[in-house]
Amino acid sequence: MHVPDWKGPLAEAFDQATDYLAGLPDRPVGPEATAEELHKEFGGPLPEQPHDPRLVVRELAAAAERGLLPSGSGRFFGFVFGGAIPAALAADWLTVAWDQNAGLYAAAPAAAVVEKVAGEWLAELFGLPPTVTAGFVTGAQMANFTALAAARHEVLRRFGWDVERAGLTGAPRIQVLVGAERHDTIDRAVRFLGLGTDNLVPVPVDDQGRMRSDALGAVLAEEAGPAIVCAQVGNVNTGAIDPVGEICDVAHAAGAWVHVDGAFGLWAAVSPRLRPLLAGVERADSWATDAHKWLNVPYDSGLVFCAHPEAHRGAMTVRAGYLIHDDAGERDPLDHNPEFSRRARGFAVYAAIRSLGRTGIVDLVERSCALARRFAERLGADDRVEVLNDVVLNQALVRFLADDDVTRRVVQAVQDEGTCWMSGTTWQGRAAMRISVSNWSTDESDVDRSVDAILGCLTASS
Ligand SMILES: *Cc1c(COP(=O)(O)O)cnc(C)c1O
Secondary structure, three states, X not given: OOOOOOHHHHHHHXXXXXXXXXXXXXXXXXXXXXXXXXXXXXXXXXXXXXXXXHHHHHHHHHHHHHHXXXXXXXXXXXXXXXXXXXXXHHHHHHHHHXXXXXXXXXXXXXXXXXXXXXXXXXXXXXXXXXXOEEXXXXXXXXXXHHHHHXXXXXXXXXXXXXXXXXXXXXXOXXXXXXXXXXXXXHHHHHHHOOOOHHHEEEEOEOOOOOEOXXXXXXXXXXXXXXXXXXXXXXXXXXXXXXXXXXXXXXXXXXXOEEEEEOOOXXXXXXXXXXXXXXXXXXXXXXXXXXXXXXXOOOOOOXXXXXXXXHHHHHHHOOOOOOOOOXXXXXXXXXXXXXXXXXXXXXXXXXXXXXXXXHHHHHHHHHHHHHHHHHHHHHHHOOOOEEEOOOOOOOEEEEEEOOOHHHHHHHHHHHHXXXXXXXXXXXXXXXXXXXXXXXXXXXXXXXXXXXXXXXXXXXXXXX
């Protein structure tokens, strides 16, 4: 058998990776290269001949270098990205080296068991019923998709319809009730599932973007029939949390399924201080969250939980003659997620939980929230800045000189200046800057340096 040189390319990757990571704190937080430059770096004719693997890695790193967005920096506050804690990153490397196909227990015994264990730990951390089933997917988009597939299965089953067999043609109409400020991945999941965006029923929200549970009752009462209610824990702009307990009361009384999109916000359930904001979340029927956001596990890592194992498996399961299914009781991951072959992403989640422990996760979550409040307090102390949200989680939303143009210019100037990176948004029709504190390495000095940079850009832009 041919014995390849593993050490050459892997040592090169190790050196390149550790140089990159060590340089993050001092690096400007933004990509340096233009698209044109990147096309030039990577472009060229299709390679005809083999090339030394070590050089492939070295040249790849050199070509990518100026086109990387340093989102692992402690001063990256864009979107809700999060970085990667060392244990999770290293476990992800091993995952790739082991290259397990995590679809089946028979194909990846350790991966299957790690997912079972990590899924149970996560349910305990979030305070969900111990009987929930868990699926390891690519992100909250696919977690929403998987959960809504289980919901579709169950709400139609209750109306005597087997959607897996009969499809949706001729099925009772399913209403999907959503807050007016839901995440767009809900709409996309509804499209993927053939539920149709015409069947989305928006429920009014309050000034922070929270679904109004009183309004939900009125909307539900208008039509009998299968219904799914999508609550949100953590609005991407404001961090606002829907009153999930009240939503469960109203929705369950009407026989509806409650799904919770908690891509980042569900992590607040881990903190005893923040938990009251999510009161009743354990009574929902399904939950979506991400490990790659607030837990700081590398991409891609999403999680879905379901309180109805039959519905979860009913929507996802697959049996094929050439596969080896473990009907003796070990969990086959592919019964819980839409992928067939896939990487063993449970190892990195497991490593993150082992590395941080419950107290470390609570600390990460509470620290991020405190740093978001620090942003809001320090920026809000300047009378040119308006803080637009109640900073309940890790999101702060600000606006400059009450002016859309100035606000957009400041967002652009901050991105160009390089001390920190924030993204812009539109909130209630007005331009705003979003500040998301999601990185484990961010500390107070990062916030203070970033505030100074933002105020400097504001002075220069107005
Ligand atoms: C980020 C986010 C999503 C999508 O998550 P991905 O991991 O990017 O698929 C869905 N819902 C909410 C509330 C989010 O913040």
